[in-house]
Amino acid sequence: MTSAAPAFDSDPAPDSAPGSDRTKPVRLAPSDVLRLGLLGIRTRRMRAALSALGISIGIATLILVTGIPASSQRDLNAQLSALGTNTLRAEPQPNQSPPVLLPENADESAARIGPVTVASSVANTHALVRRSDRTDPQDGSGLTVLAAKSDLLPAVNGKIRSGRFLNASTERFPAVVLGYRAASRLGIPRLVPGAEAPQIVIDDRWFTVIGVLDELPLAPDLDRSVLVGWQAARTELGFDGHPTVIYVKAREDAVEDVAAVLPASLYPELPGMVRVSRPSDALTAKRATETTFSALFLGLAGVALLVGGIGVANTMYISVLERRREIGLRRALGAGRGQIRVQFLTESVALSVLGGIAGTLIGVLATLAYALYQGWPAVVPPTALVGGTVGAVLIGMAAGVYPSVRAARLTPTEALAAT
Structure with a gap:
C-alpha cells in the first residue's frame, strides 16, 4: 500500500519565489510604537528632562506673553470703559x-x-x-x-x-x-x-x-x-x-x-x-490698545515656540548620533526604515508634549500669581491653553522630522561600525 504523496499548491507561494525576501517587517501596534518612542526618554532621563524643560520654557513663555498682557488689557479696558467709551x-x-x-x-x-x-x-x-x-x-x-x-x-x-x-x-x-x-x-x-x-x-x-x-x-x-x-x-x-x-x-x-x-x-x-x-476719544484708544496687544501676542508667541522647537530638534539630532549602534542593531534584527522613523518621531513628539504640559501649568500659575500681585483680573486666554498643547505636538513633529529621517537612512553596517 503506497502512501499518498503530500499535497502542494500548484503555484508556489509568493515568498518562496526565487530571489524573494522571505522575511517581512511586522506592523507595529500603536502601543509598541509608543513604547519604542519612550525608550530613549526612559534610558536617558536627565537629557529628556532638560529637553522637556526647554520646550516647557517656550510654552510657559507663550502662556505668559498672552496671559499677562490680556490681564493688563482687561484692567485697562475697564478703566477706559469708565470714561464712557460707549x-x-x-x-x-x-x-x-x-x-x-x-x-x-x-x-x-x-x-x-x-x-x-x-x-x-x-x-x-x-x-x-x-x-x-x-x-x-x-x-x-x-x-x-x-x-x-x-x-x-x-x-x-x-x-x-x-x-x-x-x-x-x-x-x-x-x-x-x-x-x-x-x-x-x-x-x-x-x-x-x-x-x-x-x-x-x-x-x-x-x-x-x-x-x-x-x-x-x-x-x-x-x-x-x-x-x-x-x-x-x-x-x-x-x-x-x-x-x-x-x-x-x-x-x-x-x-x-x-x-x-x-x-x-x-x-x-x-x-x-x-x-x-x-x-469718546477713549474708544479709539481702547481699540488701538487691542490692536497693539494682538500684534505683541503674535510676535512673542512665535519667538517662544521657535526657541522651543530648535531645542527639541537639537536634542533629537544629538540623540540620533549617539544611538547609531542601537539603530544598526535594530536594523540588523529586521526593523524597517519606517519603524525607525516612527520611533524617533514618536520620541520627539512625546518630549514636546511632556514639556508642553509642564510649560502650560507653569505659565498658568505664573500668570495668576502676577495678576493677583498687580491687582488685575486674572485672564488666561483659552486659545493660549489649546495653542500650548497643539503647538507642542506640532513642534515635536517638526523637530523630529529630520532626525528621524536621518536615523532611518543609516544602513545596518554603517550604524554598527560607528564608534
Whole structure:
C-alpha cells in the first residue's frame, strides 16, 4: 500500500519565489510604537528632562506673553470703559429760533434702538434754587434745577456719595438729589444717617434733600445740578415734560451706528436739529490698545515656540548620533526604515508634549500669581491653553522630522561600525 504523496499548491507561494525576501517587517501596534518612542526618554532621563524643560520654557513663555498682557488689557479696558467709551449725548442744536423741543418720550425712542442698553433724560426746569427762603435770590446762581428720570445714574456711570437716588416713589414728591458741586455750594456736602434730612428752596417751594452724588466725569454739567423727580417737576415747578438732554449707552461695537440713527429716532421731523456727541476719544484708544496687544501676542508667541522647537530638534539630532549602534542593531534584527522613523518621531513628539504640559501649568500659575500681585483680573486666554498643547505636538513633529529621517537612512553596517 503506497502512501499518498503530500499535497502542494500548484503555484508556489509568493515568498518562496526565487530571489524573494522571505522575511517581512511586522506592523507595529500603536502601543509598541509608543513604547519604542519612550525608550530613549526612559534610558536617558536627565537629557529628556532638560529637553522637556526647554520646550516647557517656550510654552510657559507663550502662556505668559498672552496671559499677562490680556490681564493688563482687561484692567485697562475697564478703566477706559469708565470714561464712557460707549456713551452718547443728544440734545437740540443751540441758538435755534424757535427752540427745538424734543418729544416727551424721546428717551423711550432711543431705548428701542437695537444696540442701545440704557437711555435716560434730563430737562432744564429754569427754576431758581436757594439754601433757604431767607437767603439772597441769587444764592444759587450757576446751579441748574433739572428734572431727571429715575434710571439716570446707569446712563452716566453715576454713584451716590450719601443718601439715595430718585426712584419710582420719591420722584413724585418734593425730593431732590444734589450734584457734587451743587451740594458743596448749598452747604450740604453729605447726608448724615439718622439725622433730619436738610431742605432747600426751589421757586419758593421747599424740597427735601435725599441724596448727594459723587463727581460725574461723563456728565460734568450734572455736578452743578439739583435733580428733581420727573413727576414732581411737573406738579411743583410747572415743567412741560420735554427733555433737553438724552444720555444713551450702547454696545461699543455699534456706537457709531447708534450715533448715526439717533437724531432721526429722537426727532423724525428734523433730524438735523439734533446734535449727538461723537464717541469718546477713549474708544479709539481702547481699540488701538487691542490692536497693539494682538500684534505683541503674535510676535512673542512665535519667538517662544521657535526657541522651543530648535531645542527639541537639537536634542533629537544629538540623540540620533549617539544611538547609531542601537539603530544598526535594530536594523540588523529586521526593523524597517519606517519603524525607525516612527520611533524617533514618536520620541520627539512625546518630549514636546511632556514639556508642553509642564510649560502650560507653569505659565498658568505664573500668570495668576502676577495678576493677583498687580491687582488685575486674572485672564488666561483659552486659545493660549489649546495653542500650548497643539503647538507642542506640532513642534515635536517638526523637530523630529529630520532626525528621524536621518536615523532611518543609516544602513545596518554603517550604524554598527560607528564608534
